[in-house]
Amino acid sequence: EAGVVQSPRYKIIEKKQPVAFWCNPISGHNTLYWYLQNLGQGPELLIRYENEEAVDDSQLPKDRFSAERLKGVDSTLKIQPAELGDSAVYLCASSYGNTNTEAFFGQGTRLTVV
Amino acid sequence: KQEVTQIPAALSVPEGENLVLNCSFTDSAIYNLQWFRQDPGKGLTSLLLIQSSQREQTSGRLNASLDKSSGRSTLYIAASQPGDSATYLCAGTGANSKLTFGKGITLSVRP
Numbered sequence: 001e002a003g004v005v006q007s008p009r010y011k012i013i014e015k016k017q018p019v020a021f022w023c024n025p026i027s028g029h030n031t032l033y034w035y036l037q038n039l040g041q042g043p044e045l046l047i048r049y050e051n052e053e054a055v056d057d058s059q060l061p062k063d064r065f066s067a068e069r070l071k072g073v074d075s076t077l078k079i080q081p082a083e084l085g086d087s088a089v090y091l092c093a094s095s096y097g098n099t100n101t102e103a104f105f106g107q108g109t110r111l112t113v114v
Numbered sequence: 115k116q117e118v119t120q121i122p123a124a125l126s127v128p129e130g131e132n133l134v135l136n137c138s139f140t141d142s143a144i145y146n147l148q149w150f151r152q153d154p155g156k157g158l159t160s161l162l163l164i165q166s167s168q169r170e171q172t173s174g175r176l177n178a179s180l181d182k183s184s185g186r187s188t189l190y191i192a193a194s195q196p197g198d199s200a201t202y203l204c205a206g207t208g209a210n211s212k213l214t215f216g217k218g219i220t221l222s223v224r225p
Contacts, residue, residue: 006157031211042118042203042215043158056210091157093213100145100165103205103213105158 002026004106006092012112018080021109025073025094032069033103034077035091043091049075082113116141116208120216127194128224135189135219137204142182144206149178149189152201152218161202162189194223 005024013019025032030051035043046065048056051072060067064083069075079086089110095103117140127133137147146165150158162171162178164187170179177190187204201220205213 004157033213035213040217042205042217043213044215045212048211056212093158095211100207102160102163103148103207104160105150107157110155 004092004094004104006090006106006109008109009107010110010112012114013082015084015113016081018078019082019111020079021077021090021092021111023075023077023092023106025075025092026096026104029094029096029104030072031095031097031101031103032075033093033095034067034075035093035105037089037091037108039088046077046090079111082111084113087111087113116144116206116212116214118204118206118214118216120202120204120219122219123217124220124222126222126224129194129196131194131223132190132192133194133221135191135202135204135221137187137189137216139185139187139206139214141206141208142185144182144208145211146207147178147180147187148205148207148213149176149187150203150205152203154200158203191221194221196223196225199223 032049034046037043089108091108093105149161164180175192201218203218205215
């Protein structure tokens with residue numbers, strides 16, 4: 001069974017440009033997370049979906065970040081415009097159910113803003 | 115607000131040694147505690163999940179324990195190998211299904 005798939009793996013863009021990341025969760029997983037990981041730090045939650053509903057987006061910088069999960073499966077995270085400080089690894093994770101189930105992570109997208 | 119701490123930030127041991135990685139959390143009202151492994155430039159690989167009603171979980175050479183009353187979890191690695199070298203992160207899941215991570219412990223196992 002395929003795990004959580006993210007693309008692209010790496011992205012280099014100039015500041016002020018837009019960028020989008022894509023995530024395909026494990027089949028049947030209704031919960032999807034986007035996390036941000038800075039170098040030497042643990043991941044921090046950006047947004048959590050239950051099916052197609054964003055149930056926790058309190059940490060998402062809504063002035064430049066947006067996300068969607070159409071049809072409750074794949075998800076896209078967008079940044080527009082990107083800033084130098086957005087350089088980080090963006091991780092997608094999924095789980096079945098909510099609080100008592102194991103979360104599985106993708107390989108991440110490493111974003112470099114120059 | 116849940117805070118998760120992992121100390122030390124880095125650890126170096128000789129091959130074959132048994133070792134314990136520590137994780138502490140401030141809010142004992144967690145639903146589960148999950149341990150992950152992260153290799154350089156890679157995503158997170160789930161190692162063990164301990165439900166709040168459980169005290170420990172085992173997988174191969176790994177054993178994780180959970181003590182909610184003291185706010186602590188430990189990951190025990192038996193007979194460490196160079197291939198175990200990686201960063202190990204723990205994360206507690208709260209009522210809002212949010213995983214709160216520690217900063218991780220970077221383990222180096224010397225041949």
